[in-house]
Amino acid sequence: MTKRVHILSAVNAANVSKSGSVYTIKDVCGAVDDIVMNGRLYPADQLAAGIASLEGKPAPAGHPKNSAGQHISALNGEALASAWIGSYAKNARHTAGRTLVDVVVNEAQAKAHPDGAKLIERLDAAIAGTNAEPIHVSTGLMLDEIKANGESLGKKYSTIATNLRYDHLAILLNESGAGTPEQGVGMFLNSAGEPEEVETVEVNHAPEDKRNAGLLGWIRSMFTNSDEISFDQISEGLRALLPENAYPREVFQRYFVWCDYKADKLYQQDYAVDSEGSVALLGQAVEVRRKVEYEPITNHERVDPVKDKILAALNAAGIQSAGLDDAQLLTAYNSLIAKPHTDALTAANSKLAAMELAANAAADAELTALATSLAVNTSLTADDFKAMGLARCKELASAAKAAPVVTGNAGKAADEFAGYSLNSLNKEAK
Numbered sequence: 220m221t222k223r224v225h226i227l228s229a230v231n232a233a234n235v236s237k238s239g240s241v242y243t244i245k246d247v248c249g250a251v252d253d254i255v256m257n258g259r260l261y262p263a264d265q266l267a268a269g270i271a272s273l274e275g276k277p278a279p280a281g282h283p284k285n286s287a288g289q290h291i292s293a294l295n296g297e298a299l300a301s302a303w304i305g306s307y308a309k310n311a312r313h314t315a316g317r318t319l320v321d322v323v324v325n326e327a328q329a330k331a332h333p334d335g336a337k338l339i340e341r342l343d344a345a346i347a348g349t350n351a352e353p354i355h356v357s358t359g360l361m362l363d364e365i366k367a368n369g370e371s372l373g374k375k376y377s378t379i380a381t382n383l384r385y386d387h388l389a390i391l392l393n394e395s396g397a398g399t400p401e402q403g404v405g406m407f408l409n410s411a412g413e414p415e416e417v418e419t420v421e422v423n424h425a426p427e428d429k430r431n432a433g434l435l436g437w438i439r440s441m442f443t444n445s446d447e448i449s450f451d452q453i454s455e456g457l458r459a460l461l462p463e464n465a466y467p468r469e470v471f472q473r474y475f476v477w478c479d480y481k482a483d484k485l486y487q488q489d490y491a492v493d494s495e496g497s498v499a500l501l502g503q504a505v506e507v508r509r510k511v512e513y514e515p516i517t518n519h520e521r522v523d524p525v526k527d528k529i530l531a532a533l534n535a536a537g538i539q540s541a542g543l544d545d546a547q548l549l550t551a552y553n554s555l556i557a558k559p560h561t562d563a564l565t566a567a568n569s570k571l572a573a574m575e576l577a578a579n580a581a582a583d584a585e586l587t588a589l590a591t592s593l594a595v596n597t598s599l600t601a602d603d604f605k606a607m608g609l610a611r612c613k614e615l616a617s618a619a620k621a622a623p624v625v626t627g628n629a630g631k632a633a634d635e636f637a638g639y640s641l642n643s644l645n646k647e648a649k
Contacts, residue, residue: 220364229353232345242324249318249358255374267313269383278306278322278388280334293387304335315478355391456498
């Protein structure tokens with residue numbers, strides 16, 4: 220489901236600078252990794268993928284509305300005519316766990332609009348140090364929402380934001396509740412002229428209190444008076460001790476993690492707090508990297524002893540099972556079980572083939588010998604006898620007449636009256 224969201228944020232007045240006739244509001248934070256706002260998770264990978272769409276988008280005076288009071292896209296002609304103050308988003312980036320962007324304001328173009336003139340006054344006061352109040356901004360974007368339940372940074376969520384597409388970054392000067400915005404729902408008029416809900420949420424990018432995280436943290440909380448010094452006191456004290464481009468990310472009981480968002484690096488460093496609330500850094504900062512782990516919910520997992528047996532057998536045989544689905548695991552297991560029988564059958568077939576080859580060779584040798592013998596003193600050749608086959612040659616060799624042609628009379632027809640005597644007939648007549 221596509222949703223339209225306005226994310227409210229605040230910028231430190233110290234982040235405002237001017238060069239010639241161009242003002243720059245640096246490091247506007249749109250969101251932090253894995254934050255949960257209004258029951259929706261904003262994952263780090265989705266924030267990183269979507270931030271590029273904010274580059275070059277308008278930064279109007281407030282969220283643009285049409286004459287009927289409905290929110291419209293900042294790229295709409297009516298929005299450009301009524302809310303354009305010569306400012307736009309630049310250098311949009313995702314770094315050190317946050318989405319950041321700079322806002323560039325053209326002085327001459329801003330002064331041509333009443334709200335733009337107010338913004339110039341506000342920026343001049345921030346540079347001069349006469350107004351140190353935060354400058355409130357709000358990013359307008361669209362996202363695709365998917366249903367999912369979980370918990371992140373101590374907050375539960377029921378949906379996940381994906382495919383973020385930014386429309387604008389509004390500078391809030393006249394809108395009520397800009398200093399302490401509340402979550403709510405308004406109306407947005409889409410490009411088809413149809414009204415849609417637009418949701419307003421506030422991003423909290425303050426450091427996370429993890430002083431009592433884990434079992435040891437809970438035990439310490441039971442036997443110490445850490446509550447006498449507030450978390451805000453500690454975090455502000457730590458922030459004051461960090462370099463200009465750094466801020467505390469997570470504060471634990473004896474150490475904290477801070478971020479240098481210019482270098483896009485995270486560091487861990489020990490700290491101490493005395494009885495009067497003064498904060499001091501201890502030792503050297505050590506560069507670290509953020510690691511997210513997901514553990515299976517074992518009490519809801521279904522135990523499959525057959526699958527466990529299959530995995531154990533494959534692992535014992537040295538067969539890689541990682542990445543295989545159930546069907547592939549079953550195929551691999553069946554192949555493993557059938558392997559001994561397959562190997563035995565292959566060996567038997569090889570022996571039979573060898574025996575058959577030897578028998579054929581012996582038969583060929585016997586046939587050659589018989590054919591050669593039978594062809595002696597005949598008009599037939601050895602090949603003629605070979606063509607008759609071994610069995611026929613054996614019959615011819617064992618017969619009284621080995622061939623249809625009488626041996627010893629090559630080239631002559633047989634005498635059918637041989638051994639016949641006429642005298643014997645006369646004697647029988649008498």
